[in-house]
Amino acid sequence: MKGNLKRFLSVFLFLLLVIPSSTLGYEKESNNEPLEFRNASVHDPSIIKDPKTGTYYVYGSHIDAAKSTDLINWDNFTNGYTTPNNAVYGDLSANLEESFQWAGENDSDSRGGFAVWAPDIYWNKHYVNEDGSKGAYMMYYSVSSTYIRSAIGIAVSKDIEGPFEYVDTIMYSGFTNVEAYDQNSEVNKHWKNTNLSELIEDGVIDEVNPDWFTETGTYNNKLYTNAIDANILEAKNGKLYMTYGSWSGGTFILELDKKTGLPKYPGKDGKTKDGRMIDRYFGTKIASGYGRSAEGTYAVYDKETGYYYLYITYGGLASDGGYQMRQFRSKNIDGPYVDAKGNQAVFSESFDLGVGNFPGNDDHKDIGNKMIGNFLFKRDLGEAGTGIGTGYLSPGHNSYLIDKELGKEFIVTHTRFPQQGEMHEVRVHQTFKNKDKWPVPTPYRYAGETIEKVSRHDVIGDYKYINHGKEITNELTESSWIKLNKNGKITGAATGKWKLYGKYRAELKIDGEGTYDGVFIRQYDPTSQSWVMTFSAMSDEGVVIWGSYSEASTDEELVQAIKQELSTSLPTTAISNLSLATEATRGAKITWNSSIPEVISADGVVTRPSSDSEDLVVDLTATIESGDATDTLTISVTVLAEEEGGLSGYYNFNEGLEDQTVNNRNASVTGNRLDNSGGQITFAEGVAGNAAKFDGNSGLRLGDGLITGDTYSVSMWLKPEQITEFTTAFFGAETSNNWISVVPKTGWGNTMVWAHNGDQWFDAATDTTIPAGEWSHLAFTVNEGNATFYINGEAKFSGGNFPNVFNSIDAVFGLGVNYWDTPFKGFMDEVRVYDGLAITADEVQTLYQNPDGVVTE
Numbered sequence: 001m002k003g004n005l006k007r008f009l010s011v012f013l014f015l016l017l018v019i020p021s022s023t024l025g026y027e028k029e030s031n032n033e034p035l036e037f038r039n040a041s042v043h044d045p046s047i048i049k050d051p052k053t054g055t056y057y058v059y060g061s062h063i064d065a066a067k068s069t070d071l072i073n074w075d076n077f078t079n080g081y082t083t084p085n086n087a088v089y090g091d092l093s094a095n096l097e098e099s100f101q102w103a104g105e106n107d108s109d110s111r112g113g114f115a116v117w118a119p120d121i122y123w124n125k126h127y128v129n130e131d132g133s134k135g136a137y138m139m140y141y142s143v144s145s146t147y148i149r150s151a152i153g154i155a156v157s158k159d160i161e162g163p164f165e166y167v168d169t170i171m172y173s174g175f176t177n178v179e180a181y182d183q184n185s186e187v188n189k190h191w192k193n194t195n196l197s198e199l200i201e202d203g204v205i206d207e208v209n210p211d212w213f214t215e216t217g218t219y220n221n222k223l224y225t226n227a228i229d230a231n232i233l234e235a236k237n238g239k240l241y242m243t244y245g246s247w248s249g250g251t252f253i254l255e256l257d258k259k260t261g262l263p264k265y266p267g268k269d270g271k272t273k274d275g276r277m278i279d280r281y282f283g284t285k286i287a288s289g290y291g292r293s294a295e296g297t298y299a300v301y302d303k304e305t306g307y308y309y310l311y312i313t314y315g316g317l318a319s320d321g322g323y324q325m326r327q328f329r330s331k332n333i334d335g336p337y338v339d340a341k342g343n344q345a346v347f348s349e350s351f352d353l354g355v356g357n358f359p360g361n362d363d364h365k366d367i368g369n370k371m372i373g374n375f376l377f378k379r380d381l382g383e384a385g386t387g388i389g390t391g392y393l394s395p396g397h398n399s400y401l402i403d404k405e406l407g408k409e410f411i412v413t414h415t416r417f418p419q420q421g422e423m424h425e426v427r428v429h430q431t432f433k434n435k436d437k438w439p440v441p442t443p444y445r446y447a448g449e450t451i452e453k454v455s456r457h458d459v460i461g462d463y464k465y466i467n468h469g470k471e472i473t474n475e476l477t478e479s480s481w482i483k484l485n486k487n488g489k490i491t492g493a494a495t496g497k498w499k500l501y502g503k504y505r506a507e508l509k510i511d512g513e514g515t516y517d518g519v520f521i522r523q524y525d526p527t528s529q530s531w532v533m534t535f536s537a538m539s540d541e542g543v544v545i546w547g548s549y550s551e552a553s554t555d556e557e558l559v560q561a562i563k564q565e566l567s568t569s570l571p572t573t574a575i576s577n578l579s580l581a582t583e584a585t586r587g588a589k590i591t592w593n594s595s596i597p598e599v600i601s602a603d604g605v606v607t608r609p610s611s612d613s614e615d616l617v618v619d620l621t622a623t624i625e626s627g628d629a630t631d632t633l634t635i636s637v638t639v640l641a642e643e644e645g646g647l648s649g650y651y652n653f654n655e656g657l658e659d660q661t662v663n664n665r666n667a668s669v670t671g672n673r674l675d676n677s678g679g680q681i682t683f684a685e686g687v688a689g690n691a692a693k694f695d696g697n698s699g700l701r702l703g704d705g706l707i708t709g710d711t712y713s714v715s716m717w718l719k720p721e722q723i724t725e726f727t728t729a730f731f732g733a734e735t736s737n738n739w740i741s742v743v744p745k746t747g748w749g750n751t752m753v754w755a756h757n758g759d760q761w762f763d764a765a766t767d768t769t770i771p772a773g774e775w776s777h778l779a780f781t782v783n784e785g786n787a788t789f790y791i792n793g794e795a796k797f798s799g800g801n802f803p804n805v806f807n808s809i810d811a812v813f814g815l816g817v818n819y820w821d822t823p824f825k826g827f828m829d830e831v832r833v834y835d836g837l838a839i840t841a842d843e844v845q846t847l848y849q850n851p852d853g854v855v856t857e
Contacts, residue, residue, distance in 0.1 A: 034529035035447055039425045040066035040074035043317075044118040044296060044397040046231070047412045048137075050160050051123060054405070057160060058412060058426055059139070061117045063088050065161075071410065071428045071446050077161065081114045088139075089155065090163040092116075096143065099153040099169045101187070102194065104143030108185040111769070113724070117142040117150075118296065118397065122232035124240070126258040127156065138261050139164045140230035140242065146182055148219055148248055149174030149189060150227045154261055169195060170263050171244065171254075171282075173227035177208070178217035189219075196281065204265050205280050214355055221248040222290050222355045224282060229397075231298045232256070235333045236306075243286065243297045243310070250289030250346065251297045251312065252282045253334050274336050276346050286335045287312055287328065287345035291358045293472065294326075296397030301333070305437045310337045310345060311411075312368065313396035315472050319416040320761055322474040323394035326368030327438065327542070340438060340542035343367045362472040369542030370468050371398075371411065371441055372429075376418055377464045377527065377548050378478045380585035381569070382562035384551075385527040390444065391418050393476065395427070400439075408450075411441050418476060419737030419758075422726045423820025432536065434517040435505075440538045443546035447524035453503040454520050458533055460486055462586065463547035465493055470543060481586060482547065506535045514539045523548075555627035558588055562624050563633050566590070570620070573638045575708055576807035578604035580620070588626035595619040599639050609641040640809070645836025649706045649813075652830055652852065654689040657681070657700065665703020667815070672697050672823050674731065674814040686829035687717045687775050688852035692815070696722070696825030699817025705809045706833045707732055712806070713781040713834040715847050716815075720744055720772045720826035729778065729828070731818040734811045741818060742778055745769050751796075753780050753789050757803035764789045766796035772826070777848045783838035793848035795841065 042065060045058035058074075059065045063081060065088065066074040079085075083092035092114065093105065100107075104115045119141040127136040136156040144150035152171040155164035172194035180189045187193070191208055199205045214220050225245035232242050240258045245251035255264045263283070270278040277285040287310065288294030296313040307329040315322035328337035328345040337345035347364060376391030395415035402409050409431045414424045428446045431439040443466070464479035480493030490496045496510040500520060508516045518537025525532045525548060533549035553561075562584040570578060580592050580603060592602045600606055600618045609616055621634045650660040657667035671678035679698025683690045692700065714730050723745045733739035740755040749765030756762070768791055770776040779790040787802035788795055805811075815831065816824035830851045839847075846853060 035524055035526075037445070037447075037526075038073035038075065040076045041414075041424055042066050042076070042426050043414050043424060044229075045399060045412055045414055045426050046118075046120045046298075047399045047401050047410075048121050048123065048160070049401065049403065052160075056401075057121065058399075059088075059119050059121050060414070061119075062113075063092075063116055066426060070448065072448060074426055081116070083114075086163070088162045088164060090165075095155070095163075095166045096141075096153065098166065099141075099143045099151050102143070102151045102169070102172060103145040103149050103174075103187070104151075107187060108145040108149070108182040109147075110145050111184055111723075115144050117144050118229045120231045120399075121160070123160075124258065124261060126240075127261055128259045129156070129158070133158075137164070138232065140232055142228040142230065144226075144228055145185060145187070146174060148221045148226050149182060149187070150246075151194075152227050152230050152244060156261070168262060171227040172196070173225060173248075174219050174221075175212070176217050176219055177213040180218070199265060199281070205267055209269060209280055218355070220355055222352060223277070224249040224279070225252055229296050231399075233299050233301060233308075233333075236301055236303070241299075241333055243299050245288075245297060246295035247288075247293060248291060250285050251287035251294065252279070252284060253286050253299075254283035272335065274344075276335065284334045285346055286310065286337055288364075289347045290351040290353065291356055292347060292351060292361055292364045294364075298399045299333075300400045300402065302402060305433070306331060307437065308333050308337075309400065309439065311371070311398050311400060312345070313398070314364070314368070315394065315396070315474075317394060317396065319393045319420075319422055320474045321394050322374065322472050323396035324373035324468075324472065325371040325396055325398050325411070325413065327371055328368060329438070339368050340436065340538065340540055341366075365470050365472045369438060369538065369544070370470050371544060372413070373468050373471070374474065374476045375466050375468065375546075376476055376478045377443070377466065377525075379527050381581050381583075382558055382565055382585040382588065383528070385529060387527065388418060389479070390525065390527045391476070392416070392427070393418055393420075394474075409439060410446060411439070419735070421736075421739075421756075421818065421820040430521075432519045432521070434538050436517070436538075436540065438538050438542075440518050440536050440544055442519075442521060442523060442536045443534045443548055444523040444525060449521060449523055451504055451519060451521045454500070454522075454533070456500050459500050459520055459535075460484055461533075461552060462550045463535070464550060466546040467494070468544045468546075470541075479548070484547075506537050508535070508537055508545065510545075513543070514541060516543075516545050555629035558585060558626045559624050559629040559631050561585075562588055562590070562626070563622075563631055566622055566624070566633055567635065570635050570637060571808055571810070572636075573640055573809060574600070574606050575608060575640050575809060576804075577606050578637070580604040580622075584624070584626075586626070588624060590625075591623045593621045593623075595621075600637060606639060608639055611642045611644060613641050615640050643836065645711065646834065647832060647837075648835035649703055649833040650831070651692075651700075651702070651815075652689060653683060653686065653692045653828075656683075657692075659703060663703065665706060667700045667702050670699045670701050670814065670817055672699070672817060674699065674701060674733075674812065674817045674819055684827060686827060688830055691717075691719070691827040691829035693827055694816045694824045696823055699823055700815040702813040702815065702831075702833070704812055706813045707806045707811060707835050708809050709806060709836060710785060710804045711783050711836055711838055713779065713832075713837060713839045714742065715777070715779040715830070715832040715839070715844070716742070717775055717777050717829040717831075717851060718744065718770065718826065719775045719828075720770065720824065722825050723769065723772050724822045724825075726821040727824050728814070728816065728818045728821060729824060730780075730813075730815060730831070732806065732811055732813045733819070734806050734808060736819055738805045738807075739818070740805055742780060744824075751776075751778070751791060753787070753797070755803050755805060757805050760803045762787075762801070762803050764797040764799065764802070766791060768796060775827075775829075777851070779839070779844045779847065781838040781844075786838075788841075790841075790844045790848075793845045
């Protein structure tokens with residue numbers, strides 16, 4: 001036994017000497033159990049590493065924050081807009097009262113909320129506290145009421161988790177030269193109601209700048225900024241600075257007093273050597289302007305390269321807004337900042353289209369290195385894992401961390417996800433510099449990986465390929481396939497040459513595009529739940545490309561994997577057209593044959609038997625081909641006969657959660673999402689008998705299959721206790737990417753119906769937001785694509801081309817919860833759902849006038 005052990009140890013030590021450590025590390029990673037990530041939602045995350053404990057914190061909009069010890073697992077620890085016992089600000093309303101006098105608290109666009117946005121937290125060892133001690137965590141927060149009327153304030157704490165005490169409001173925007181008021185606001189926007197009066201009185205500024213105003217006295221937002229999105233950084237000379245600004249007139253920079261954290265306002269107007277604006281109040285312009293999309297500025301000094309790197313997000317923040325991160329750099333903290341092509345971050349006068357906001361413009365798409373946009377490493381039919389793959393929608397408003405202790409750098413952002421609505425979470429990606437010293441993010445979220453030497457053998461093979469391009473678009477860039485061949489050539493969706501140099505450096509010369517430089521690194525792929533080789537590189541035009549390795553397999557193995565997944569991919573019953581895949585992983589082909597083509601055609605078109613006929617069973621046969629390998633699969637699908645429309649579910653809550661129709665689709669209690677548990681629903685007085693009471697952490701799941709086609713109606717009564725954006729009242733989903741949602745409020749559509757069917761978004765927007773604390777009647781009808789939305793019996797929206805969402809008998813439905821957003825808080829009563837029937841305007845009026853009356857059995 002001892003002899004065997006000795007021989008084993010000798011062999012093991014020999015292997016350690018002859019096998020590269022990176023290879024052994026990869027085998028170890030490959031055999032690990034699937035990784036689990038604990039996620040947190042923090043919009044506009046600003047990261048800081050606590051120098052005292054080494055814990056990482058991200059603070060963001062809407063008083064959200066989370067912490068982590070490893071940048072992998074995150075835990076939220078704040079309580080939102082709670083007041084007075086706010087986790088971050090204590091008595092929120094009283095503490096930030098001075099800032100709220102200008103913007104934010106239940107005012108104008110922020111009605112129903114406080115609108116505290118995009119803070120940056122900074123440990124300032126020089127700050128002098130009220131008790132004379134030095135050192136404090138400084139929170140530079142924003143309050144906002146409109147896209148230009150905002151303010152930046154400071155609050156401080158000796159504890160990184162707060163509570164933070166108010167110090168001052170240091171920057172205002174959106175002010176006018178005349179008495180003026182925004183809609184739903186009592187705030188007089190005259191500049192005398194800002195800190196400008198005090199600055200003029202103290203002699204810091206002689207007088208207001210007439211260029212701040214238009215000829216009519218309104219705020220000139222084509223040249224001057226929205227006071228939001230502060231970012232604090234220390235210059236290489238030790239001085240302290242703040243960058244800030246959003247859309248409108250661009251991004252500015254101001255020096256701060258290190259002992260107080262207050263701005264050192266220039267006091268006089270001027271220009272930089274390269275001709276950029278220096279304003280007496282706002283400071284020096286460093287990026288964007290003329291109303292173009294650009295926000296979430298974050299700058300960081302890199303001692304290693306001697307550059308200040310500036311990150312800005314273009315596009316709109318919603319899942320369909322095309323949010324994306326851009327990058328610039330400069331040797332000077334106040335610029336000029338340029339991208340890889342030499343384009344200045346400050347937009348030229350050619351962008352001047354007059355005062356106003358132009359969010360639809362994409363004429364600045366070529367300016368700035370595009371770091372990450374919408375993408376999907378698509379999981380094709382027959383590949384490992386489940387779901388559609390790994391990807392992001394609208395990633396943006398990032399911060400950046402140079403972690404000296406770890407010897408690593410990270411880009412930290414929030415992102416939404418394909419087919420998951422407006423739900424967002426924090427994501428951290430490790431970055432590496434290319435040969436031109438530009439930090440480039442890696443393809444997958446950080447999972448603890450460290451870059452190591454890789455061999456050429458490790459790199460050769462098939463890759464899912466993403467080119468982020470330069471577009472400002474809500475389109476999703478799906479991966480294609482390329483191959484890094486042994487002979488150094490690239491084939492597939494992109495062609496060219498590649499090489500591995502140094503220990504892990506990557507060079508890819510793409511035909512017609514140029515040379516991309518970056519790194520090869522093994523990362524954790526959440527879809528396949530395995531460690532794979534990846535590459536990340538940037539061109540000299542500021543374009544980022546990514547690759548994710550896919551394990552090699554034979555044609556026969558591919559065909560069998562496709563067959564296995566295909567056997568469970570089709571429904572056993574059908575009421576509408578089927579999606580019959582014709583392509584699978586790595587170009588495999590699928591052809592179909594139908595036993596009754598007049599009921600289900602070979603391309604999936606379904607024609608249901610009439611209501612006086614029987615259901616029919618159709619055999620669909622798939623022939624799967626990959627290279628020389630071929631196999632077949634037969635699947636039986638029952639096509640249901642048509643049914644007459646009528647009331648499919650009725651919940652009056654007088655008898656608990658029972659469905660009052662003969663269908664017996666009783667409701668059940670969920671937690672804060674449609675697909676979990678743990679909530680509680682109670683009952684209280686409603687518009688007719690009892691109503692269901694929702695506590696803001698619970699919802700109801702109604703019976704499945706309430707709606708099964710493109711003609712239906714929903715009628716319900718609501719009494720919200722609070723109005724929160726994107727919160728659903730009634731939600732129906734065929735899948736997480738095919739849904740409708742009756743929403744009490746969005747930032748752009750008031751009370752509305754929102755829908756998505758995988759490719760098409762639809763907003764049935766109105767001119768009304770239902771009030772909190774009052775009962776309102778909502779009704780929504782769809783008749784083969786023609787939709788009407790009623791509030792209190794009055795049609796508030798009518799339009800065509802409403803997407804067809806419900807194509808099976810398995811759709812799920814809920815009240816007060818969906819898969820992503822803040823749950824409903826308040827009361828609901830008299831919920832009716834009609835399938836196959838669009839009730840008339842007169843019938844809607846009857847339901848409004850007589851809540852518990854019978855309308856169409």
